[in-house]
Amino acid sequence: MSKNILLLPGDGIGTEIMAEVEAIIAWMNAAGIADFATDKGLVGGAAYDAHKVSISEEDMAKATAADAILFGAVGGPKWADVPYEHRPEAGLLRLRKDLDLFANLRPAICYPALADASSLKREVVEGLDILIVRELTGGTYFGSPKEIVTLENGQKRAVDTQVYTTFEIERIVRVAFELARTRNNKVFSAEKHNVMRSGVLWKEVVTRVHAEEYADVGLEHILADNCAMQLVRRPKQFDVIVTDNLFGDILSDAAAMLTGSLGMLPSASLGAPDATTGSRKALYEPVHGSAPDITGKGVANPIAMIGSLAMALRYSFGMIEAAEKLDGAIATTLASGLRTGDIAARASPRSARRRWAPRCSRP
Amino acid sequence: MSKNILLLPGDGIGTEIMAEVEAIIAWMNAAGIADFATDKGLVGGAAYDAHKVSISEEDMAKATAADAILFGAVGGPKWADVPYEHRPEAGLLRLRKDLDLFANLRPAICYPALADASSLKREVVEGLDILIVRELTGGTYFGSPKEIVTLENGQKRAVDTQVYTTFEIERIVRVAFELARTRNNKVFSAEKHNVMRSGVLWKEVVTRVHAEEYADVGLEHILADNCAMQLVRRPKQFDVIVTDNLFGDILSDAAAMLTGSLGMLPSASLGAPDATTGSRKALYEPVHGSAPDITGKGVANPIAMIGSLAMALRYSFGMIEAAEKLDGAIATTLASGLRTGDIAARASPRSARRRWAPRCSRP
Numbered sequence A, B: 001m002s003k004n005i006l007l008l009p010g011d012g013i014g015t016e017i018m019a020e021v022e023a024i025i026a027w028m029n030a031a032g033i034a035d036f037a038t039d040k041g042l043v044g045g046a047a048y049d050a051h052k053v054s055i056s057e058e059d060m061a062k063a064t065a066a067d068a069i070l071f072g073a074v075g076g077p078k079w080a081d082v083p084y085e086h087r088p089e090a091g092l093l094r095l096r097k098d099l100d101l102f103a104n105l106r107p108a109i110c111y112p113a114l115a116d117a118s119s120l121k122r123e124v125v126e127g128l129d130i131l132i133v134r135e136l137t138g139g140t141y142f143g144s145p146k147e148i149v150t151l152e153n154g155q156k157r158a159v160d161t162q163v164y165t166t167f168e169i170e171r172i173v174r175v176a177f178e179l180a181r182t183r184n185n186k187v188f189s190a191e192k193h194n195v196m197r198s199g200v201l202w203k204e205v206v207t208r209v210h211a212e213e214y215a216d217v218g219l220e221h222i223l224a225d226n227c228a229m230q231l232v233r234r235p236k237q238f239d240v241i242v243t244d245n246l247f248g249d250i251l252s253d254a255a256a257m258l259t260g261s262l263g264m265l266p267s268a269s270l271g272a273p274d275a276t277t278g279s280r281k282a283l284y285e286p287v288h289g290s291a292p293d294i295t296g297k298g299v300a301n302p303i304a305m306i307g308s309l310a311m312a313l314r315y316s317f318g319m320i321e322a323a324e325k326l327d328g329a330i331a332t333t334l335a336s337g338l339r340t341g342d343i344a345a346r347a348s349p350r351s352a353r354r355r356w357a358p359r360c361s362r363p
């Protein structure tokens, strides 16, 4: 029976990179490797232009029914002034929250062929393989009150509320421990227990779940600020990092950059497995954004989007072999020397000139 | 008339690095360059051991009366189990809050002599000179509710509250714009307005203050996650970064690491100038922590603490020339090749061996 994939290209380069993935899906269907039925929807600015909302109820219904969602990117200067509740990001946040996609997996892998594209020294990043497990449906992103009020004296007062419950922390750290067992068996849990009560509860729950269920996995607690520092200093000390929604947002962007480019990193946002069918809601998206500055130029790096399809094959369809083949194809392509501009080596001026200068010089 | 400096060495290497600064103060007094009267107090674990609180009322009174405070570092595994309200960090947070030290200045400078100690490529960090202006008395650190409650079903629920008012944002961004005018005249304001209401207000206030009072200064708004990424990718694009308490905590630690070491970076935490006297409360401290792992070994890098004294000379005592001389002495010492272990070059194994191998090899 065919599986349903909903494509939500979104805005900017989202459309361009999604086209690459559609071509791969069509090829897999034609080759008899898969039987995917795809449908399309609008999200972000594109949805606002069409329906004056960041995602329509019709597309939310499609998303809820789909076996997996492939998401491009949202946003851009064009929608800077739309009402706050309809801003492009709201569509993405609603998908995450309404589908309860609490577990965001963000691998940061530095391909050997790309170690020179990083701003870090080759020996610091070569062979890097980190997995950030970010809580995605709680914390500051969704807690209430979340408001701006005008005070009697005319001043405004803005409030965001970070909330975490035992249940929310338990389920995300279990995901991290399970994944660590399939990797190097080491989890770093990042919070600010020295300042935040949510950090105190986070550390307490992680410690207990570890002792009761995952004592075989290595665990280290690290302050989120120190984690940011260590990611820059000695990133290869990390295997799995589990953290909350806001810290995960920032730490995963820093980690992304270690690999040499914004354009390389896929992500998976997973719900809980259904108790009877075992299937889970899932959305796959590149970590990078909609890149309005390069939109329409045909230069966008599709690797993060293609890697997101590979994650879908792995986590939604159990097609491990096909996922490995797709990941392998990315590595082979890079090793062959093909590059988009974002991952061209940071060479010294001299070798850069050698690489890019036209063959014949001016007289 | 002599000026009062309160020394709060705190815990771990705090005592060791403070001793270096005491020697410099004594030398300045003897040389007739300054007339400082110093007093000492306890903070953090040291205060808890003596008084069962993270800072005593007596020392708070001294801090309030002092012309400037030099602060070492607090914390360590020894105090992991003290009651939360008396944890070592609480003493520091109380000093910041009660003295209303809202403006935290964190320069990140990469000395040419140290560019090789960084995990980043030399050309990416050489000549780096960033100033992070972090709001220090608001946001998630101090908003209420801030609590852990046990629910009826036995689950716990932790809450932290991020609060910012117009007033709080105005006064910190003014500090950033003023400082930018003395530097490269460019401010990046980092927030998450796409997710947080406090980010929306932050961006709105920064935009207005800029238009009304600082239109001559360059201003760019940047999302905090992107800022973390750009700090790793191309840090030299930044001049002044202004941001909230929590983002400032994380971004400044990442920035610190760009310079090659935890041990290099001073900071100043300033209050508002008094309307009549013009003097302001101020606390100066290294960005690094108490480093229990190297405490007592005599290997701690005192540069961040000495640089903090230089900042005190500059911001509390108007001794610009002396501050420049002290900063110059740091640069000269580094250029002469002197190094603590944390800032020894990241050399290739071969040159490292050359550097560190004993003169005569074993037979």
Ligand SMILES: CC(C)[C@H](C(=O)O)[C@@H](O)C(=O)O
Residues within 6 Å of the ligand: A089, A092, A093, A249, B194, B195, B225
């Ligand atoms: C687009 C934005 C709402 C989103 C976030 O903050 O989570 C993005 O930065 C991400 O990391 O997926």
Ligand SMILES: CC(C)[C@H](C(=O)O)[C@@H](O)C(=O)O
Residues within 6 Å of the ligand: A194, A195, A225, B089, B092, B093, B249
């Ligand atoms: C010690 C801790 C409370 C403090 C903070 O989080 O502000 C530290 O990390 C800092 O950056 O000064």
